[in-house]
Amino acid sequence: MQTERIKLTYDALVIGGGIAGGEAALNLANNGYKVLVVEKSLSVGGKMIMLSKVFPTLDCSACITTPKVSEISRHPNIKIFTESDIESIEKLGEHNFVAKVTRRPRYVVEEDCTACQLCEEACPVIVKDQFQYGLVGRKAAYIPFSICSPKVAAIDIDNCTLCGACEKVCPPGCIDFTMKAKQYEISVKTAIVATGFELFDPSTVKRYSYQEGKNVITSMQMERLLAPTRPFHTILRPSDGKVPDKIAYVLCAGSRDDSMGNPICSQICCMYSIKQAQLLMGALPMADITIYYIDIRAFGKGYDEFYEQAVSMGVRLVKGKIGKISEKENGNLVLRYEDVSTGKLKEAEHDFVVLSVGAKPNEEPQSLFKTQKLELDNLKYVKQSDPLLSPAKTTIEGVFVAGAATGPKDIPDSILSAGCASTEAISYLNS
Amino acid sequence: MSRLDTKFGKKLKKYGATEFNRCYNCGTCTAVCSLTNSEDSFPRSMVRLSAAGDQNGIESSLKPWLCYYCGECSTSCPQTANPGELMMSLRRWLTGRYDWTGLSGLFYRSSLVTIIAMVLVFAGVIGYAAYESFDMERIMHTAHYFEMFAIMGVFAVILLPNIVRMWYLTVIKPGYKLPVKVYASSMSELFIHMFTQKRALGCDDNQARWFAHLILVIGYLTLLFTTVFLDWFSTESMFVVVLGYVVSAIVFAVTFVFVLGRIKQKQEIAKHSRPSDWFFIIWLLLMGITAFAVRLFIDLDLLAGNLWLFLFHFTILAQWALIIVPFGKWTHFLYRSFAMYFDKLQKSK
Ligand SMILES: Cc1cc2nc3c(=O)[nH]c(=O)nc-3n(C[C@H](O)[C@H](O)[C@H](O)COP(=O)(O)OP(=O)(O)OC[C@H]3O[C@@H](n4cnc5c(N)ncnc54)[C@H](O)[C@@H]3O)c2cc1C
Numbered sequence: 001m002q003t004e005r006i007k008l009t010y011d012a013l014v015i016g017g018g019i020a021g022g023e024a025a026l027n028l029a030n031n032g033y034k035v036l037v038v039e040k041s042l043s044v045g046g047k048m049i050m051l052s053k054v055f056p057t058l059d060c061s062a063c064i065t066t067p068k069v070s071e072i073s074r075h076p077n078i079k080i081f082t083e084s085d086i087e088s089i090e091k092l093g094e095h096n097f098v099a100k101v102t103r104r105p106r107y108v109v110e111e112d113c114t115a116c117q118l119c120e121e122a123c124p125v126i127v128k129d130q131f132q133y134g135l136v137g138r139k140a141a142y143i144p145f146s147i148c149s150p151k152v153a154a155i156d157i158d159n160c161t162l163c164g165a166c167e168k169v170c171p172p173g174c175i176d177f178t179m180k181a182k183q184y185e186i187s188v189k190t191a192i193v194a195t196g197f198e199l200f201d202p203s204t205v206k207r208y209s210y211q212e213g214k215n216v217i218t219s220m221q222m223e224r225l226l227a228p229t230r231p232f233h234t235i236l237r238p239s240d241g242k243v244p245d246k247i248a249y250v251l252c253a254g255s256r257d258d259s260m261g262n263p264i265c266s267q268i269c270c271m272y273s274i275k276q277a278q279l280l281m282g283a284l285p286m287a288d289i290t291i292y293y294i295d296i297r298a299f300g301k302g303y304d305e306f307y308e309q310a311v312s313m314g315v316r317l318v319k320g321k322i323g324k325i326s327e328k329e330n331g332n333l334v335l336r337y338e339d340v341s342t343g344k345l346k347e348a349e350h351d352f353v354v355l356s357v358g359a360k361p362n363e364e365p366q367s368l369f370k371t372q373k374l375e376l377d378n379l380k381y382v383k384q385s386d387p388l389l390s391p392a393k394t395t396i397e398g399v400f401v402a403g404a405a406t407g408p409k410d411i412p413d414s415i416l417s418a419g420c421a422s423t424e425a426i427s428y429l430n431s
Numbered sequence: 432m433s434r435l436d437t438k439f440g441k442k443l444k445k446y447g448a449t450e451f452n453r454c455y456n457c458g459t460c461t462a463v464c465s466l467t468n469s470e471d472s473f474p475r476s477m478v479r480l481s482a483a484g485d486q487n488g489i490e491s492s493l494k495p496w497l498c499y500y501c502g503e504c505s506t507s508c509p510q511t512a513n514p515g516e517l518m519m520s521l522r523r524w525l526t527g528r529y530d531w532t533g534l535s536g537l538f539y540r541s542s543l544v545t546i547i548a549m550v551l552v553f554a555g556v557i558g559y560a561a562y563e564s565f566d567m568e569r570i571m572h573t574a575h576y577f578e579m580f581a582i583m584g585v586f587a588v589i590l591l592p593n594i595v596r597m598w599y600l601t602v603i604k605p606g607y608k609l610p611v612k613v614y615a616s617s618m619s620e621l622f623i624h625m626f627t628q629k630r631a632l633g634c635d636d637n638q639a640r641w642f643a644h645l646i647l648v649i650g651y652l653t654l655l656f657t658t659v660f661l662d663w664f665s666t667e668s669m670f671v672v673v674l675g676y677v678v679s680a681i682v683f684a685v686t687f688v689f690v691l692g693r694i695k696q697k698q699e700i701a702k703h704s705r706p707s708d709w710f711f712i713i714w715l716l717l718m719g720i721t722a723f724a725v726r727l728f729i730d731l732d733l734l735a736g737n738l739w740l741f742l743f744h745f746t747i748l749a750q751w752a753l754i755i756v757p758f759g760k761w762t763h764f765l766y767r768s769f770a771m772y773f774d775k776l777q778k779s780k
Pocket residue numbers: 015016017018019020021038039040041043044045046047048051053054055056084085086194195196197198199219220223268272275362364365402403404405409410411412414
């Protein structure tokens with residue numbers, strides 16, 4: 001059955017509600033343009049909203065992201081579609097784009113839900129929590145995470161047993177299993193791609209033992225362990241809940257590595273590892289922290305000083321890329337590496353290992369554009385048609401790009417590029 | 432003082448290593464190599480010496496011989512610098528350095544020269560046969576003695592001096608002064624490795640290849656022994672006849688599997704076959720087949736009418752004994768075993 005598409009009109013479409021998309025939307029909205037933000041997950045905020053504190057200022061990420069997110073959510077000129085997919089975007093002419101969008105049902109009426117969490121309590125189903133990167137469980141009826149936006153429950157229909165428990169306890173009665181996907185046809189004058197980046201999946205590298213080694217986690221998982229909204233309120237290693245005291249960081253895990261299919265530097269992992277090391281020193285004053293690196297890339301303003309600060313705090317830095325991680329019976333891990341400063345093969349035992357996973361391109365935006373080709377560069381990031389002088393321009397006139405969609409970026413650079421993209425979009429709108 | 436040769440990288444290209452300059456010194460290769468240890472850390476150290484063009488450093492090192500080319504380092508290298516192939520190329524280069532005649536290096540660098548040498552040997556065999564008016568009896572007789580003298584001659588004139596040179600470069604020149612007692616007591620290392628190549632077992636997932644290798648070495652040595660000392664082609668002893676058939680078939684079968692591997696290029700080691708690798712494996716294969724065929728023709732009373740087959744076998748034999756054994760890949764087997772011995776000497780210090 002083909003349902004009628006709901007037709008809407010905006011000035012600008014922003015694809016992706018991470019920090020770059022949010023910033024671009026805000027700039028446009030503050031200049032009087034009507035903006036639609038389409039976000040595929042249940043909450044806006046992207047990766048930044050999940051972080052602990054941010055380099056180089058060590059500001060609490062939640063504390064600076066949430067005000068920004070609520071400003072976006074409440075802005076009269078901004079409409080946000082979460083849990084939504086763009087099926088296609090067609091360019092019919094200059095200032096004339098049509099996007100087909102589907103809003104997937106979350107089975108909870110957004111306007112009525114008070115986020116009381118009673119459904120969560122009632123639900124008997126427990127699955128891994130993707131927003132905590134699998135560190136803990138969540139229910140099939142759940143609030144994505146404590147600072148999500150919109151703060152509304154959702155039903156994970158794939159895991160739901162349709163027992164009806166949540167429906168019974170929900171005070172406003174807003175759980176609705178008959179909810180259907182809604183189809184939209186949206187006319188806009190310009191579009192900004194802010195689809196961000198993906199994280200390298202270390203389970204593809206067997207010698208890192210990410211899957212077998214219970215105490216080998218990714219840096220994103222460590223961000224969760226360190227965040228103010230963290231699951232355990234302290235740092236615990238997964239195998240036995242022990243507070244670790246010898247933590248290792250494996251840098252360039254899935255970056256600068258042909259053999260892992262990602263030849264470039266991810267630009268953020270040196271810095272966020274140094275940041276996490278500093279935070280760990282605060283959280284676990286007795287712990288030894290070692291960072292195994294090839295080169296430390298601390299090139300931004302204040303970054304090298306941030307690195308020096310970590311060194312002076314006592315973070316150990318060892319030059320040598322980890323080749324192999326093997327798990328011992330007690331859950332500790334043996335790291336094999338060549339200590340490049342002495343040229344000797346060494347093995348070191350740690351009780352917790354963090355893989356500083358790199359950034360990978362999100363190739364999705366290419367397939368969204370139907371009439372004209374949104375080109376990707378040779379590394380599959382969105383191609384900038386003029387990277388030097390107009391870094392926000394794509395290969396389609398009137399479509400701009402912001403944030404990590406064009407390549408790995410930290411937050412300051414993502415914000416800068418969002419500013420650039422929104423300015424370019426405004427010039428285009430007025431041309 | 433070591434002298435650095437800035438052109439060394441270019442030289443090494445001719446021995447097969449082309450990508451090692453991409454190395455950014457992460458140490459992954461050393462960390463994943465299952466044969467490396469904290470005393471002998473490689474292959475990155477050798478990549479470094481090669482990139483710097485430190486020929487003295489390479490010459491005095493035994494590390495290239497400690498690698499059995501499992502290829503693990505190459506598949507894990509972030510820069511696809513192919514350290515495993517560099518180690519192989521260094522073995523070729525070292526073979527050239529040890530060889531006082533300089534022919535090894537020449538053959539490694541140029542397939543053309545190798546082919547010319549092969550053709551010359553072929554011409555020699557045919558010339559000799561013509562000289563004997565293609566008298567089968569006499570040619571067979573000579574072939575038998577040729578084999579015996581070639582082995583002894585090559586060993587005395589080429590291989591022994593080369594091993595002495597290797598000893599000089601790796602033990603004496605770097606300044607190891609060791610009492611004779613140590614030389615004697617370390618001797619066992621030499622023979623164990625020569626016959627078992629047991630070190631290769633240390634490579635991960637290498638049991639099958641090691642076993643095939645072991646069979647090949649035993650098969651090859653037995654074939655040599657059967658033809659040279661038991662006079663397989665003229666013997667009356669049933670036991671020797673059958674033994675000859677079995678070992679030549681084994682040599683043929685195992686080399687056939689290796690050739691297939693090099694064609695299919697599934698394993699890392701098989702991906703970078705050089706002419707010297709092909710010569711070695713194909714000639715070994717041909718030795719197996721032709722020896723088998725010659726004895727078969729004798730048993731079927733067909734050889735008299737098929738002199739060409741014997742000449743073919745003789746040519747293969749002569750090329751093997753005069754080119755591949757003294758100057759080609761065969762020597763690796765010898766140098767490897769001596770490397771283990773010299774390594775033991777170095778460590779006894
Ligand atoms: C472990 C870790 C720690 C970090 N720490 C720091 C730090 O301390 N300081 C710092 O400056 N930077 C840090 N960063 C980098 C920071 O996360 C990025 O700079 C930032 O997230 C980039 O923002 P973005 O909006 O471009 O992309 P993202 O955060 O990836 O957001 C993209 C958004 O687009 C959505 N999306 C994707 N595809 C589609 C689609 N097809 N349709 C609709 N929506 C889509 C996604 O769901 C997501 O919400 C860290 C990164 C990691 C991995």
